[in-house]
Amino acid sequence: MxxxxxxxxxxxxxxxxxxxxxxxxxxxxxxxxxxxxxxxxxxxNSSRTPAGVAAHLRGMGIEAKAEEVCTSSMAAARYIAEESPGATVAILGEEGLIQACSEAGLTLVSEAPQYVVQGIDRSFTYESLARASRWIREGAKFVLTNPDLMLPSDNGVMPGAGTLGASIEAASGVAPVVIGxxxxxxxxxxxxxxxxxxxxxxxxxxxxxxxxxxxxxxxxxxxxxxxxxxxxxxxxxxxxxxxxxxxxxxxxxxxxxxxxxx
Missing domain, CATH: 3.40.50.1000 (HAD superfamily/HAD-like)
Known part of the structure; x- marks a missing residue:
């Protein structure tokens, strides 16, 4: 080629x-x-940081550096930062998404966000669903890192970010901007x-x-x-x-x- x-x-x-x-x-x-x-x-994958992804690769024998990794969390954070620099965001996600949003200069809040950004979140609860859908109905923009309905795990396939996003979409009546x-x-x-x-x-x-x-x-x-x-x-x-x-x-x-x- x-x-x-x-x-x-x-x-x-x-x-x-x-x-x-x-x-x-x-x-x-x-x-x-x-x-x-x-x-x-x-x-x-929105859960791992670039350093975490690189470490996972090196652990299998594949040479990798954090700066060679691009995740859906990074892209989601950049999407929001370019649209609304310094915007307030409520995160439903894990370490990779939290780090990406912080590094993009976004302001992490727990109430009245301008954006709800959601990835895989293994601490997701009914209360998470209720709060996120309420914020979105009140005008927050809904950004989904990736639409994967299922993800592999040591215990077989498990619900992915897209499955959680589908529940928020159903509860809020608003479809997300999908990044991944x-x-x-x-x-x-x-x-x-x-x-x-x-x-x-x-x-x-x-x-x-x-x-x-x-x-x-x-x-x-x-x-x-x-x-x-x-x-x-x-x-x-x-x-x-x-x-x-x-x-x-x-x-x-x-x-x-x-x-x-x-």
Missing amino acids: KDVGGLLIDLDGTLYHGGRMIHGADLLIAALRRAELPFLFVTN KPESHLITYATALLGIKPDAAVVVGDNMRTDISAGARAGCRTILVLTGLTTQDNLAQYQSVTGVAPDEICADLAELMGTLGV
Whole structure:
């Protein structure tokens, strides 16, 4: 693939499964460094800080730095900060979202916010739902980090940020602004961090519904790797459902390295 200005690389299903590295992920990242091809690790995960994401990757043997990580929390905080610098925000989320909003210069409050920003929140309660929906009905803007309905855990799949967001939407009658994949906000923010235009970026991921759809919406080229959710058997079905097609398809990360020429 020619004229690649930078790569936006998905994590779960692309470089690892849970706590297990996918074969060749460490070699891929090392090759990108040798080739001096810019890249970011781009994730819908809103709970971890960039340092936490990088530590998780290093723990599996994949070299990573915090400054190479772009999360949906970072993109959500930047979206709010650019729209309303210094805005008051009520956070329903975890460490990654709290840190991102603080670093973006937003003011964290517990009453009468201008924005309700919500990610995965494993302390979510009925009271959380009642307060958030009331603030939104009173005029606060509702921002959702990512629409993932389920997320993997050591105990199987668990409700994700999108499931919590659906309850707030139902209670408030207001749909959120969605930042993470498959929407384009996270991807366009990541291209800005790399200092390249979307048409110079290539999104690499295993999920047609999120990674490839988000890349297409943002105007990026896309490479689907068959290392996770999308397989040769379900590819046609996902293409039909999403209405998009990847620019390239690679069976594994070794083939991806060949496609990229690294």
